[in-house]
Amino acid sequence: MPFDHFDHFDFIAPVYARAGEYGGLSTLTRLLDLPAGGRLLDVGGGTGRVARSLRHQAGQVVLADVSLGMLRVAASLPGLQPAASASERLPFPDSSFTRVLIVDALHHVENHAQTAAEMWRVLQPGGRILVIEPDIRTFGVKLIALAEKLLLMRSHFLSPAQIAALFPQAKTEIHVEDSSAFVVVQK
Numbered sequence: 071m072p073f074d075h076f077d078h079f080d081f082i083a084p085v086y087a088r089a090g091e092y093g094g095l096s097t098l099t100r101l102l103d104l105p106a107g108g109r110l111l112d113v114g115g116g117t118g119r120v121a122r123s124l125r126h127q128a129g130q131v132v133l134a135d136v137s138l139g140m141l142r143v144a145a146s147l148p149g150l151q152p153a154a155s156a157s158e159r160l161p162f163p164d165s166s167f168t169r170v171l172i173v174d175a176l177h178h179v180e181n182h183a184q185t186a187a188e189m190w191r192v193l194q195p196g197g198r199i200l201v202i203e204p205d206i207r208t209f210g211v212k213l214i215a216l217a218e219k220l221l222l223m224r225s226h227f228l229s230p231a232q233i234a235a236l237f238p239q240a241k242t243e244i245h246v247e248d249s250s251a252f253v254v255v256q257k
Contacts, residue, residue: 102200108168113157114175118144125149158184162192170199177227186236199255208249
C-alpha cells in the first residue's frame with residue numbers, strides 16, 4: 071500500500087472502538103430534535119460510537135463511512151446498518167432520511183461542498199441535519215489541526231460560519247459549547 075493512501079482510520083479502528091460513550095449526547099439529541107420517526111443517517115460514523123447511542127431515537131439508524139476497518143467494528147453492534155460509502159457519494163435515494171448527522175468528521179472529507187450537497191439531497195423535507203465539528207477558532211483545536219497535519223492526515227477544519235455557508239438554501243443555526251461547534255440545518 072503506498073504511503074499516500076494510508077488509512078489512519080482503518081489503523082485506529084480497534085482502539086477507537088474502545089472509546090466510551092459519546093459525551094455530548096444530550097446536546098446532540100436536543101439539536102437533532104430526537105426522538106424522531108423515520109431513518110437517521112450518521113455520515114462518517116466510524117465504529118458507531120455516536121450511532122449506537124441513538125438506536126432507540128429513530129426508526130432505523132444507518133451508518134455511512136469510507137473506512138472498512140471502522141465499519142467492521144460497527145457491523146458487530148446491534149441496531150445499526152453500516153454502509154460503505156464516501157460522504158461525497160451517498161448510496162441512498164433522495165429524501166430518504168428524516169435526520170442526518172456528521173460528528174467530528176467533516177474536517178476529514180475530501181470535498182466539504184459535495185458532502186453538504188449529498189446530506190441535503192438525502193434529507194427529507196422538514197428534516198434536520200446536525201454538523202458537529204471542533205471549533206477551529208479555539209487554541210486547542212488549532213493544536214489538534216496542526217497535529218493532524220503532522221500525521222499526514224488530509225484534515226481541513228472549517229469555522230462554524232463556513233460550515234453554515236455550505237447550506238445556502240437552508241435555515242441554519244450555530245451553537246458553540248466549549249470547543250465544539252454545532253450547526254443545525256433545517257430543510
